[in-house]
Amino acid sequence: MKKCRGSMTITMCLIFSILLSLLLSGIQLARTQAGRIQAMHAADTGIYSIFAQYDKDLLDSYDLFYLDAGYGGSQVNPSFIVRQMESFMKPTLETSLTRCQIQSCAITGYVLSTDENARSFMGQVSRAVKNQLGTQAISSLRDFLEQTDSTLKNQEEQKEQGLPDMEFDVTEAEEHPPAFTETNNPIAILKRLRELGILGLVLPSDRQVSQKEISLTDTLSHRTLQKGMGTLQSQNSDSGKLLMQAYVMDKLGNYITEKDGHALSYEAEYIIGGRASDEENLKATVHRLIAIREAANCVYLYTDPQKREEAAMTAAALCSLLLIPEGMAIAEALIIAGWAYAESLLDVRQLMLGGSVPAIKSTESWQLNLSQIGQIFTLLQSDTIRSHSGLNYQNYLHLLLYSSSEQTQAFRCMDMIEQNIRTLPKRSSFYMDSCIESLETETIFTGPQQKTWSAVRTYGYDM
Structure with a gap:
């Protein structure tokens, strides 16, 4: 068998290096964008999961959509909401190679049923009556x-x-x-x-x-x-x-x-x-x-x-x-x-x-x-x-x-x-002024190459 000797010119090496750099840059950019999208998706998942915990007793008996933010206590518990939201977001962040992490999560606003002279409550009552009558x-x-x-x-x-x-x-x-x-x-x-x-x-x-x-x-x-x-x-x-x-x-x-x-x-x-x-x-x-x-x-x-x-x-x-x-x-x-x-x-x-x-x-x-x-x-x-x-x-x-x-x-x-x-079992500490209708959160994520993103999410039962 006849052997052939090959060679690569300097020009080809330079072109190959440029192409490889572009490919790696593209991969890194895609990874970064995927991380950002994943972070935003995690923020959505977190707040939607929080509001999926609506008070079933209020809905079944009174046609009211509220989140009991007291969680068995008499006062709104923002820290518990934040911890829950973080736990809901983590599974979404762990499903890829982007290695996104939660840097911080905070509640920046919420509306209770009794705020503004019970404006939220009266609005829900209005919708319930119109739907029924x-x-x-x-x-x-x-x-x-x-x-x-x-x-x-x-x-x-x-x-x-x-x-x-x-x-x-x-x-x-x-x-x-x-x-x-x-x-x-x-x-x-x-x-x-x-x-x-x-x-x-x-x-x-x-x-x-x-x-x-x-x-x-x-x-x-x-x-x-x-x-x-x-x-x-x-x-x-x-x-x-x-x-x-x-x-x-x-x-x-x-x-x-x-x-x-x-x-x-x-x-x-x-x-x-x-x-x-x-x-x-x-x-x-x-x-x-x-x-x-x-x-x-x-x-x-x-x-x-x-x-x-x-x-x-x-x-x-x-x-x-x-x-x-x-x-x-x-x-x-x-x-x-x-x-x-x-x-x-x-x-x-x-x-x-x-x-x-x-x-x-x-x-x-x-x-x-x-x-x-x-x-x-x-x-x-x-x-x-x-x-x-x-x-x-x-x-x-x-x-x-x-x-x-x-x-x-x-x-x-x-x-x-x-x-x-x-009067219901395990509800003796229920307070209507602990019930949240709308919530606003801000979550800071870190991603590839120490990129940071801020995700502000607002959601409520009146939307």
Whole structure:
């Protein structure tokens, strides 16, 4: 076999050296870029993994997306979040030859559920209600509440203006007054009626009042709240008290429809009353219902000629018997007010039984004749539902909620949610103001040739 000798010129050596340098530089550049991409991917993985730990109890029961940043404690734990984020990023960084490492990781901002007067919470409530009810149902509810609320306010104004003048012939009543005793004297009976315990008069005889209570000092609306940090803000929301009260009526219980396992049984009544116990909240709600019905019933009595004449005749008879004819106007006003109050008790009892009462009374829907005033205590013991026409108990709760501010509703609603979550196993230290909606982090990575990259990531459930 013939042997051949080979050689390489200087020119070829130089060209080969240049090509090799370019190849190595390209490999190094690709490795650097791969490291940068890997670092950015690790930052995404870390923050997404953090928010994948959303509070399942809040989502399942209340349609709320939050990260419980207390992790079993009462305070936000930023260091634990950082450690978790680093542990989530490390597997991604270990999957290649780039040898990227985490130099530092820090939280630069976060938004809590209670920040900016519960703006985050109200925004999530708004989205939850819209998804469930739809815009048409919300619009119908708004029209109903605005119209009914306007009617009730007009009735209250008319009540404050007092009795309109009407002429009646009361000569016969003055000349031949009936004999009044403790059992048929309307003013004495109505005075006694106002002195009795209200719940015992209006609640069904077979229904026990819940004895549940909470400590107000430990509720979100009564304690100093934790604050978010940084410049992050909650997303704008068009939430209003209409959406908030629709959420309250759907997610929380009330006297008619209680929710099992909750800290209080009458939660909507807590939103209205803000008291520590079910009994106190129910009593406060009943008093407000009676006030609404009393104004409406007074206005009806003012405008019904037959009932006005009956009240005037009774007043004239009383004043003639007591030899104080100049007190007839006062006596008539007292009888009208007491009559309206007694009718209101019957109205509220109907509501508590599950019946309905119209916002504006008519001759057909009026229950109590003045001649029956001595039987009022017997009538208040009846558990018969007389009507399903008009507004029911839940409708009137809507009206009461409509008169309160959105912020009050939001914070008291969070009180109830917080207390209810605490009743669950291993959740006794849950705090709503430890719940994060949005988070911003900055992570510094080192890569090949000691390259450093900064990855700022912002993520939240409102995005």
